[in-house]
Structure formats: C-alpha cells, structure tokens
Amino acid sequence: MRIGLIGAGRMGRPILDRLTAAGHEARVLLRSREARAAAAGEGLDARATVAETVQDAEAVFCAVLNDAQVREVCLGIEGAIAAMKPGAVLVQHTTSDPETARLLGEAAAARAVRVLDAALSGGPHDIAAGRLTLWVGGDEAVLHEVRPLLEAYASPILFVGPLGNGQRVKLVNNALFVSQVGLAIDAVRLAATLGIEESAILDALQHGSGASRALGVVAGGGSVGAVAGRLGALMAKDVATVHDVAASAGADLGIIGTVLSSDAVTKKVLGQP
Numbered sequence: 001m002r003i004g005l006i007g008a009g010r011m012g013r014p015i016l017d018r019l020t021a022a023g024h025e026a027r028v029l030l031r032s033r034e035a036r037a038a039a040a041g042e043g044l045d046a047r048a049t050v051a052e053t054v055q056d057a058e059a060v061f062c063a064v065l066n067d068a069q070v071r072e073v074c075l076g077i078e079g080a081i082a083a084m085k086p087g088a089v090l091v092q093h094t095t096s097d098p099e100t101a102r103l104l105g106e107a108a109a110a111r112a113v114r115v116l117d118a119a120l121s122g123g124p125h126d127i128a129a130g131r132l133t134l135w136v137g138g139d140e141a142v143l144h145e146v147r148p149l150l151e152a153y154a155s156p157i158l159f160v161g162p163l164g165n166g167q168r169v170k171l172v173n174n175a176l177f178v179s180q181v182g183l184a185i186d187a188v189r190l191a192a193t194l195g196i197e198e199s200a201i202l203d204a205l206q207h208g209s210g211a212s213r214a215l216g217v218v219a220g221g222g223s224v225g226a227v228a229g230r231l232g233a234l235m236a237k238d239v240a241t242v243h244d245v246a247a248s249a250g251a252d253l254g255i256i257g258t259v260l261s262s263d264a265v266t267k268k269v270l271g272q273p
Contacts, residue, residue, distance in 0.1 A: 001024050001025070001058050001059060001149065002024070002025045002026075002027075002056055002057050002058050002059075003019060003024050003025070003026045003027070003057050003058065003059045003060065003061065003149070004026070004027050004028075004029070004053045004054040004057035004059075004060040004061070004080075005019075005026060005027070005028045005029065005053070005060075005061045005063070006029045006050060006053060006054070006060065006061070006062045006063070006064060006073050006074075006080060007029070007061075007062060007063035007064040007065075007069075007073075007093075007094070008028050008029070008030060008039075008063075009063070009064075009065070010124060011063045011093065011120070011123075011124060011127065012028075012061070012063035012064075012093075013124075014124045014127040014128050014153070015061060015063060015093075015127055015153050016028055016044075017128075018127060018128070018130065018152045018153035019061075019149070019152050019153070020044075021152075022152040024149070024152075025045075026044070026045065027045045027046070027047050027052070027053045027054075027057065028044055028045070028046050028047070028053065029046075029047060029048075029049070029050060029053040029073075030046040030047070030048070031048060033048075036048065049078075050073055050078060050079060050080050050083060051078070051082075051083035053080075054080045054083050054084050054088075055083050055084070055085065056085065057084065057085075057088060058085075058087075058088055058089070059088065059089045059090075059091060059146055059149055060080055060084060060088060060089070060090050060091065061091045061093065062074060062080070062090065062091070062092045062093060062094055063093045063094060064094050065094070066094065066095075066096070066237060067094070067095075067096035067097050067100055067241070069094070070092060070094050070096050070100055070104075071100060071103070074090065074092070074104055074107075075103060075104070075107055079107075081104065081107045081108050081111055081113055082107075082111065084111065084113045085113075086111065086112035086113065087112060087113070087114070088113055088114070089113070089114045089115070089116060089142060089145070089146050090104065090108060090113060090114070090115045090116070091116050091118050091146065091149075091150070092104060092115065092116065092117055092118060093118050093119070093120050095119060095167065095170055095171075095174075095237070095238055095241065096167055096241070097167070097241065097244070097245055097248075098117075098164035098165075098167045098168050098171075098245065099164075099248070100167075101115070101117040101137065101163045101164040101166070101167055102163065102164055104117075104163075105138075105163045114138070114139065114142045115138060115163060116136055116137070116138040116139075116142055116143060116146065116163075116166075117136065117137035117138055117163050117164055117165065117166035117167055118134050118135070118136045118137075118150070118166055119134070119135045119136075119137075119166035119167050119169060119170035120132055120133065120134055120135075120154070120170070121133040121134075121135070121170065121173060127153045127154075130151075130152070130153055130154070130155060131154075131155050132153055132154040132155070133154065133155075133156055133158070134150060134154045134156070134157045134158065134166075135158050135160045135165075135166045135169040135170060135173075136150075136157060136158065136159050136160060136166050137159075137160055137161055137162055137163045137164055137165035137166035137167070137168075137169075138162070138163045138166075139163075140159050143157070143159055168245075170238075171238070171241060171242050171245055174235065174238040174239070174242065175239070175242045175253070175256050175260060176256065177213070177214055177235075178231075178235050178238075178239055178260060178265060178269055178270075179256050179259040179260055179265065180212050180213075180214030180215070181214040181217060181218060181227065181231065181265070181269050182259050182260070182262055182264040182265035182268070182269050183214075183259060183264070184205075184212070184214050184215040184217075184218045185218060185224050185227065185264045185268050185269065186262075186264045187201065187205065187210070187215075188201055188202065188218070188224050189264075198223060198224065199223075202215075202218065202219040203219070205219075206219055217230075217231070224268060227268065227269060228267075228268055228269060228270065228271035229271065231269055231270070232269065232270045232271035232272075235269065235270060236270045236271075236272070239260060239265075239270065242260070243257075243260075
C-alpha cells in the first residue's frame, strides 16, 4: 500500500520503519535538503512538501509534536487533507484537542477523505516491538479497513467510539497516569517520615496491592529524583492539554485535578519551578 508520513521524529520514524519493513511503499515529509539527502542514503523517499508526501497515498499518518502542528500540516489549502486523494485515510496519532479531530473530520468530509483519531500509548520501543496501544475514534468500518496497516506496529488496537474519543481517552489516561506517579512519589515521602528508606519502600510496594505501572516507573528510575527528568518533557504538554480541554468542556477534574496541581506532580514529576 502507498502511504505518506508527516512527522518523522521520535514516534514517527519507528512507525515508518515498521511499515516499510512490512512491505508498504512510503513517502516521508522532510523539509530540509540535508535531511532529505540523508534519508535518500537510507533508501527512503523523502519529499519537501506536504502535498508531495500525501498526494498519491492511500493512507497518511500524522505524528507531529502538538495540536498546533496537526492543524498546520493537515488543514488549509497547503494541508494534507486538501492534497489527499478521495477515499484515502488520514490516521492522526498526535496528542491533541478533541476539537481538532472534529475540524479534521469536517474538512475531510468535504474532500471524500476519511479520518481516524488514533491516539497512542507507549514509546518508540513499543513501536519497534509491535506492541503500541492505539485508542481509535472514528468510523469502525474505516478502522477495519486499515487495521492490517496499524497491526504492523500496534497491539492492542481498540475502537473507542466517534471521532475525538481517541484523544479523550488518551487525555484521561495521561491524567490518571501522571496523578498515579505523583501519588507514588508522595508515598515515598510518607514512608520517609515513618523511617523507611526510599529503595526499601519502592521495592516493597511493587509486591503489594498498591502496585501500579506508575509505581513501576518511579521504581525503575531508581529514585524520585530521577522521575522529573524522564517524564517532565514528555508529560508536561499532555497535562497542560488536559487542563485546557477540561476547562473548555466545563469538565470537573475532581481529585485528579487536585493531584495534578500538587507539588508532587508539578515539581517532582513535571520538573516545574
């Protein structure tokens, strides 16, 4: 299948590698001449513009940095949707505002293009192992059509309802995960006041009913101090998006919001002053 990739960074490049390894014909957007030359040396078909990257593709994957970039590369007269052929599918992976998914859907409908809001959970190592989690919003029939493509790098692939729900599930997941990391860090603080060393409590809790993936992240870092450096750059943007989306929707973050605003999260998880 002919595919186009917009966003060949931390997540996009391993997706590209898995898709090409599966035998798909891929074009990738690389704006700089130097990057295109380097890609050509690796046998990749790199293009300088969005239109060149997507014009003949049957499926286009968007894995850029943030919501603003999604709108920039997908919408408008120079965006991907305007250049995609009728019947093609846009798979949007970037964490973004669910409102952006709605805008993509409206623009795509006018061009007879289909859109899947395919929020992801995991990292480059999960893509390389084919075990990236996808929460997909949109038309389930379209998901069924492109599922073989997604299975080149993702499992499980979960349908979660209408367009935008992929992003909503991702935002709830990230809010819960960061809150749980903050609670794990505060558990270490509590243990210290009771005279228990950090390494001892982190090891012990992993074998009890309080164990969680978030606790494993803290324990895997070796100490609370190592967590901010590992998670801050990755999660600060998503936490800010959670707050913005909740505010625009009039949603109460409740206890999760309290934890997200605590020092354990803002200072020790996100590394903010």
